[in-house]
Amino acid sequence: MADKTEKTGAKKGEKSKKTTELDTTKQQRITQLGLKTTPISTRSMTVLDKTPGNCAKKSSRESPPYGAPEMVDTDELTAIQESLNEIKGTMVKKSDIEEIVSAILCKLREEIKTEIKEEIKEEIKAEIKEEIANELEQKLDENSKQFNTMTKEMSDGFSLDFNNLQEKFHKQASEFREMSQKLKKCLFTAEAALKLSNSNQQYSQKNNIKFTNWKENKTEKLREDLIQILKSTVGIELDPHDVLEIHRIPGGGAQNGPRPVIAKFRNSETKIRVIRKRQDAQLKKHFFMHDHLTTMNGHLIRDLNNDDRIDQAWYFNGKVFALDTKGKRHKFDVLDQIGDKLRT
Template identity: 35%
Template sequence: MAADPAKYFSANKLPSKTKGKSGKEPPNKRTCSELSDTSMEELNLILSDLDEIKIAMKNTVTKSDLTDVVKSIVKEMLDQYKKDTEDRIESVEKDYKERCGKLEDKIDGLCLEVEHLREVLAQRDAAIRNLTASLDGVTRIAESAHQKSNYNEQYSRKNNIKIYGMTESRDEDTTSAVCKILKDCAKVDLTKDEILAAHRLPSKVEGATRPVILKVKNSDIKSRIMKQRSTVKSANKGLRLADDVTYLNSRLIQRLNDHEEISQAWYFNGSVFAKPVDSDRRIKFDINDDIAIKLRQKNRRPSNRNPMHR
């Protein structure tokens, strides 16, 4: 809209005559026609400026235009972002479904494999139980056979006597030497007919005197000799009579003597006995017995048996 010239002039008065720096008027004064021409030129210039301002105002973007432009740009950006996001979500969803499908296939395969392994494991468990039962049976049979073998070996030695510390001489008659030493030290008269065998055994220590194993006809002869073993020991230092005990029974006696709850262990008439530290009871042990368990069982259930002791 064009500006009103009257209003423009009322608001912006034309410049008035000014004095010089000295306060005096300029020496040359313009005429009225010159002033009129100057005013018209200025008016024309002002009108020209107003036209340019009007044109510029027409070409100037308004606030609403800017708002519309920004809205349009933002909408376009949001639409593009939405489209990109949707494409990306669609791609991720597709990839997720593919991976889920592969994982489901793997899980199905693993489930089948697990079921197969469970069946195999169940079969193995059954086989192990059968083998364990068989092993327990075989162990019991082996222990029983071991026990019976030791018993039979000990029974075969029931009439044997070991003589330790008997002086050894070159080309000795062992049977005659045994009869002589028993007569001198134990006051026991033995004939050669009562002796089935008498010979030296290998010594565990090289150069030491070898023990003698004496086998008599029956247990009565052995009992008659063994009753005098304390006499033999006191009559001849170093000479000692002992039962011929099997290796397994010897180890059992050693284990019993080493046990902290056992005060004494010994062999008598084919069996091994021991006496607990805190009791006068005498307990019979076998080579397969667990000493601690056997002692606890005897403590819970006292035995009325009173076997002979040494």
């Protein structure tokens, strides 16, 4: 009997232990479901069941006799039913879960779409940038190659043109030097020829005397008239053969005064003997006498007389002389520069 009693107590202890575990599990589920309140009967039962002594006492006190059917506590069943009802009331409905899940999925879908769009945009931008960069780089390379080719061609062309121009320049410079030398030689020759021509012309006229202000007469005989005037005024007797030629210079007219007369004497002595009397007052009543100068010598003497640095200028024996304001005498030729000549 004792052994049977011990076995019965052990079975009841195991059953109480299982009941306690079930109650603990129920309490955890209720807590997970968010239940704020638990039925008083369930809480008291849970607390009482958690005490080992009470569990033992209850088991020993309420355990039915061996072999008798186990009685069910209606209060506990009522409390469990109420707890189940509360749990059922607090549970979320399937439709609510579906709505929540749908809302979450829609939100996630929108967020995923947005993220995908942003990623696609970034990828497209990156690809476009890369394509543009590659295209620009390619175009820059092509343009650089074209530019280098063009510059090289232009450089080669310029170099060739420059070389051709340089050769032409050297050739023209050589020709210019030759022409310059020839021009200098021609200029020197021309100056020498001009001086020689003027000198020869003046030499051919060295025995000539130019008479101005000699009144014209249609029946005039210039040779006889000249011999008579010189004899009657200054007492110079001339042979008709002493006057080789005598004539008036063509051109002019009565409105410009009498035309000058040119007389060529046989030799220089006769010419000098006559021209020395040119300052005679009685002779000036008939005409004025001058050396017969070439045009260039006449212009030279005129320029010298008009220069403030020259006191006087004159002609003697085929040459032109001048006296400056300092009293220094200078000999001039037709191509001499007055300033350069005075500095020497």
